[in-house]
Amino acid sequence: MKRKNHAYHVDVIWSGNTGSGTRSYKEYSRDHLLRAAGKQDIAGSSDPAFRGDPSRWNPEDLLVGSLSACHKLWYLGLCAASGVNVLAYEDHAEGIMEEEAGGAGQFIQVTLNPAITISADSDPDVAIALHHKAHEMCFIARSVNFPVEHNPTIVKSGD
Template structure:
């Protein structure tokens, strides 16, 4: 480590008191608001399986999204500094969480599926290889105790802008 530290601050506020607090299991909403200084709040809740609002993000969604976003941002950086031009990137990432008999649980795997489009003339082999380096550098992936797999698909756009099939 270089000795540099970065600090992050968030505030999580329960907004689900429906008048009687937690007087009963069904008496309160699981709605929360996540905020960080200078940023818009994020409406969140628990997973719908745990009485959460399906229209709000839940912590599990955000963990999968954090892993995906961290990988993507490292990947885009590595492509930029290695002469690989990415013109589009999306990732329909998925995560699996298993509950245990005591009511707790843990994530067992997250699978990132980056779909990357390269500009004509970009080195597709190098682009594929940079996913490994991005995974190795991702702060979030380095912080979890379950596997994070990367199953990337790379295409090169033709001069007309459409994507050619994967090589």
């Protein structure tokens, strides 16, 4: 099969100049917008630990959310192709970032905790196994250099 490249274009527009630019670390806002053609803007900031606005998405939230969403999308598609009827899917993902003494840091793990309800006629063993396949296929999980674990819970409808 021929390889394809897919390009993604996102604009990040800083809106945090409160009058004196970055003259001082404490004088500017971390607020920004993430914008892509034809999509709703995302209000972003930094993590509150780094002087960000807690009501806005930060890059760390977006990374964990991207891993969760990618896994879910692959999982649902694989279930549809394998005869597993998913009725509900909710993930409570958690990412752990380690900050070093000098201020740099990196994610050391993300754990996905999807809770899935399947129809009574679906096989829960297949439903569990498809999480492994979804992990193998997820574009985002394949692109990061830290472990992405998953702890699915499967409930059959009517149980």
